Amino acid sequence: MIVALAVLALAGIALPFLARHVGSRVFVAAAAVALGVFVHTLLLGPSVLAGGSTIPLERIEWIPQLQLTLDLRMDALSWLLALIVTGIGSLVLLYCGTYFSRTDPAVGRFAGVLIAFVGAMYGLVIADDVYLLFVMWEATSVFSYLLIGHYTNRRASRGAALEALITTTVGGLVMLVGLVILSVQVGSSSIPVILDETPSGPLTTTAVFLVLVGALSKSAIVPLHFWLPGAMAAPTPVSAYLHAAAMVKAGVFLIARFAPAFSDVPGWRITLVALGVATMLLGGWVALRQTDLKLLLAYGTVSQLGFLVVIAGYGTRDALLGAGALLLAHALFKSCLFLIVGIIDQQTGTRDLRMLSGLGRRMPVVAVVAALALASMAGIPPLFGFVAKEAVLHGLLVSGAPDAGAGDPVAIAAVIGIVLGSTLTVAYGLRFFWGAFATKPGAERTPIAERPSALSAVAPAVLAGASLVLGLVPQLAHVGIVEVAAAAPAADGAYDYELALWHGFGLELGLSVVTVVAGLGLFLIRARVEVVQAFLHSGMDASDAYWRTMSGVDRVANRVTTLTQRGSLPFYLSVILGVFVVGTTAALLAVRTWPSEIRLWDTPAQVAVGVVMIGAAIAATRAEKRFAALIVVGVTGFGMTALFAMGGAPDLAITQALVEVVTLIAFVLVLRRLPARLGDRHGSTRKVARAILGIAVGLVMAVIALVVSASRTAEPISLAWPTLARVIGHGANVVNVALVDLRAWDTLGELAVVIAAATGVASLLFLRGRIDALPRVPRADLERTVRERLERSSENDTTQRSAWILAGLTLDPRNRSILLEVVVRLIFHAVIVLSIYLLFAGHNLPGGGFAGGLVAGLALVARYLAGGRYELGAAAPFSAGALLGSGMLIAASYTFAPLLFGASAMTSTYVEGELWLLGEVEFVTSTIFDIGVYLIVVGLVLDVLRSLGAEVDRQGRGGGLTVGGDLDATPVGGAR
């Protein structure tokens, strides 16, 4: 069985590829595959029907961690369904070969999905585990969606596919809840175990009804029946297979599977009988009104599914015998009828019975086949439908439920419903035949495109023939179906009923005769029936309700979206901060841990710095001018520097001071392009609300600081750090050793963040690729010119004034500052040396890669400010990206290199030695990591300068303030 399942799955994958070469002939291969599985299933028959230990059983672990197994078991019910699924599947696939155009590009997909559906359905009926059953169940829903939506360019097709998917999937999910409850109650997900244990109680009742919701949605039972007529947007072979023979039977299958164990659950019988009868009558009544042959069949199917649910749900032994027979009979005659509609539609281009006329004479074979199938549907001997209906009536009339016995009122009600429903069935069956084949007075003969090919009639003929053969020799069906019913409880002495054509004159036969006669009468007075139909028709149906619900959901979603998604940054921030304030306050109220002691300050100087910072922060909120606001914010930054310096954190003080300077410069570089005043457009709005929220956040943070510091009871791990730094990191500066050794992984991650931000800056400015190469003037030219100028430094002409830096002469003289140039020339190299010193000294003294990199970056800033972008290009003749990348490469190599020596990542070591001139030198390998840090920080500053400095200069030529002015057009000294 697993092999068969795998073959079907593989066929689903392979057929689309095959179809590229052979076109619609691919269906022959597909039909052969399905036929193979059919034969395989048929051969399993003897061991299935022997029952007991010979029942084929296969178990494979699937996902052991979730206790999911591929347990397959084929008992009689599974066997019956598997034969229907694969047998009718192969016939329908064969029929598809003549149905689709030979060159239709979509046939490959269609064939693949259809055979995959066969696989899913096959898996569904032989699944022995509720979760496997559920997976297959939903798989059939998905494939059904794909098949209904086959005509992807038709809106009706897409909508119907979605409607079917949503309805059956929602039902399936409800069913899953029920299955989970049952399997938890029993402690096993195996279906036979659940049925054997038969738990009871309110929880079981709930679970069983949840499972029934799934079954009823799949089998299109009122009030979830509406998707099935909609699904007629599918190609007709799909309707014949999925929506007559296979998928819609899944619900009936599940009911028949559960009925022996659970039909005594309170409410089971009455619910299923009531819904089934309602469905049967509604479906039959609406079918009688249809003018589209396919829709007529669709509503007829709804009606018959109601019939099946009534009898399967009743759940006694004889009822199940009838249900099995009816299930088979319905699969045979209904798929046959759908295929005939397909032939008619294909030949005439319409399915409207008001337009069809005179087909019977010209398609005699098709008409005879249809007549046989319709006779089976109407329950006319000697067809199998008659046998099945006799068995159903017998099951309800003679052998009632074990607790009620014969004459159970539920059974009587069911019989009345079935007789009425069958009358409608006979009537719409006649209407179908008349509509499709009769020669109607006043209607012209429908043109036929071509004679139906003999091949396309094969499948319907086989199906109708099967109805006839099984009707004449019902014992063939009986041997299998009697085993289906064997599991169910039975009333006394009711085990002997057999499927047979002739049971003598009894109530069953009488009811059949009444049904046929009444149906005939209903057909004959069809004109009057139509009047009544039109009078009663409300124009409102369940499908409308579905679509109204769906658009209601859409509308609610829309409202919720517009309510929460305001598109306003202040709104979002306010919501986040509001939640933060409220949520944190609630948590803080519960904690109530306060510090044992509050110091006012560590040194009184902190108060002085603090007052300045507070003043600056408040001034920042009131500043109207950009630069003023920037400066006061900068003051708070330098205040931080002072606090760090006072608080025993020299590394932080150095870094903060350097960053503050670079930040100020970066701001100035951008803000020079913007108007001086802030908030011209919107001004400051909602000041009070913002102030309240700001103060609330500030207060909450203050309380957090108090509470958190009081909550700290354990020894800080950092007490061990000075020792660790010395022993592991071989350094005295604990903070630096932490960065490059003890906590180097953190630093590595943070470097990645820096690189991402730097790249982001560049990509916002350099839109068309990262044109990193700054305008370059050949260095030799510049040097020569500078030297010449310096030699003539006595000259007084300002335009020819000496240049102290390389690109000095590219500048507009008005923008030049000779003082700046001189200072930069004097200090640049010294600053670079200082930065390298900081880098290497950092291991034992304040400094390190971050500080060193920032110092080097500042040196570049100085060059840029003094000489503009040409000067920057001369000072840093490499791309910032290369710098960032090589820094990361060094850091990452340092990280992983120890792995090559069998040590764990980032293991550091050190070498000591005598070095000429410098004396004893100690080198710790983690310094290599710090070099990576250094390069990345320099790269970051360089990127900011190139983007916000040089590139903004270039883009903003001709207006505003430009560092170094602009003499691009006439560079001096050989610049191009």
Next chain:
Amino acid sequence: MTINLTLVIVMAVLYACGIYLMLERSLTRVVLGFLLVGNATNLLIILMAGPTGIAPIVEDPAADPSQYTDPLPQALLLTAIVITFAVSAFMLALIYRSWRLANADDVSDDADDVALRERAESVLLEETSPDEATTEFLPDGLDVDPASLDEAQGRQGGERA
């Protein structure tokens, strides 16, 4: 553990002012607010370090480790400072772009969201009409309108219940 009240107050004020600025629409003010909040958060972390001591540079291996200012928050802060710079540089680049493109340095409401809000009541939903066609063999057409189909076929359209 004791806590330094001065620094707590400074931190609270920096948070309050920073949040106040971040709720503005002017991007420049938002970035300045971001810097204030960044400084406030750095203060919070340094507060968690506990009492200040001497700089954590080990000169005497035998010295009592608790005499140093806690080095752990310092290591965190050092990278935080650099990252704050990197992110504010990115925000500056955003301001510049916004100015170049829209001549504005403020964040206005997202146009799509506003449009959605205005259309909320009359939004067009994908509704399907039931399949009115009574044949599957339609001429190749997209979303065939049954009326035009009838015309094309010269027949009367089917009626569906």
